[in-house]
Amino acid sequence: MRPIHFISGLPRSGSTLLAALLRQNPRFHAHMSSPLAGMVDALLGEMSGRNELSVFISDEQRRRVLRGMFAGYYGPEFPAEVIFDTSRIWCSKLPVLSELFPDFKIIACVRQLSWIMDSAERAIRKNALRPSFMLNFQTGSTVYNRVEAMASGDGLVGYSYNGLKEAFYGEHAQHLMLLQYETLVRDPAGAMAAIYDFIGAPPFRHDFDNVQFDVGEYDERTGMPGLHAVGRKVAAPDRSTVLPLDIFRRFENEAFWLNAQANIRGVQVV
Template sequence: MATNPRFVGVTGLPRAGSTLLCQLLAQHPEIHCEGNSSPLCNLLIGMRHMVSDDTFFLSQLDQTFDRSYGHLTSAMQGFLHGWHHDCERPVVVDKNRAWLHAVEMLLHLEPNAKLIVCVRELGQIYGSIEAQHQRTILIDFPDHLADYDRFGRADMLFAKDKVIGIPLASLHAVTDLPKAVQKCLYFLRFEDLMARPADCMSHIYQWLGVSPLRIDPEAISTGIQESDSHFRMKYLHTQHARIAPPTHHDIAPRIQARIESAYAWFYQLYYPNRLAPQAATPAR
């Protein structure tokens, strides 16, 4: 029987380099990485919701809990492994920002799974989104944020049910996880990846247990372009053949101060020296 590939999820904040990271992971001959955002995590969460409301399943738990729960575990493991059934490489990468939120469920199904968590200075995340909105200002956001002023839009983007706020809450909850779970997480700062892509990727390849590979930042293979239209063109996933320094976004001082004040814990954990160069390391 063929061995299932080692599972690696790519997760984290939006506009924090997950598209580039997947593009670089796909350069390695031992890694299967399609690059597009995957529905796999959403489907597993949906299965949990569905079976938890299924009366036939619930009726079995009183008398045959172990057997019925075993059926469910086996079925969800089969779904997880079957999703990438055509992967012929030792490692498979699946990208979805929800993996960090669902990490304990993932590890219950696949104990050897690992997650790479992409982070970026929060003001620049907001700035990237706002800059793209200004380029497409005649189109509204999927959650209708266009009518807010810039301060109000920033406030909404960081709300607990919005595009920055949802994964940010998952990041905040990491410190509550058992140490054994935290050891499965690798935090990658966008700024480090842009400044030292070859070094960062060499370290990640080592952490994943694959053969050494030195990538060439000037010659990167591109894959299938992810669809952006269903995001109303607000969160682009463009791939490039070379790594170029990102545009620095000028943020209104009031907005930047609000972000740094509200999310001081984030800066303490990931930017203790405020954008100073620092090697990316696995969670300790």
């Protein structure tokens, strides 16, 4: 297979912007989240002991089946030399990915959790007439209910956060690089240079004043128009939070990646 790398990390942290920038390089394919992570989970389940016929499946067959799924999904209609697949689930799948692609890299987008919650709440309020998939289309909640649901272990933010910590502290952390949203929007050239160095690719001159990416049809279908909209020019947003201050301050100390002493695996944080 062609080289394949992964974009993962926390929601509302710049993964769509990163994919839009990577796509400027004709050697690369990158996009918003793909269905592959869910397909991997489904296949692992079907090849597990819950299927009585799994006794006939060896681990090598499991590897070939899963690698074949990637090869089939990224077929001739994706002519790029290097593939970047995106999903927030990938951070929790490093042991699986290590079995399939020994040389893979994973770029995890991170951001201060307070601003992630703020960004999600803004998107929900912007589409007030359309209950959000981010909250399983529930209605009648307050901002406190919404934040609590997103922060829970199986919530939009909580699951990704726990998966990120698993990858950061796990034995496969050498495959991982953390890209801070703040770096990407304030120093995009430096951020992209670090990514190219991390994956061992030759440099490419990106245009940070003319970023193009359109998944408006997908956002419309999910009831969240504008959710993945990317500004034409990379720039840091200048705004105050829409969250009550007690919620905003609740997450101020959750950026574990900023604690150098806790970085026991020496993960690169950009």
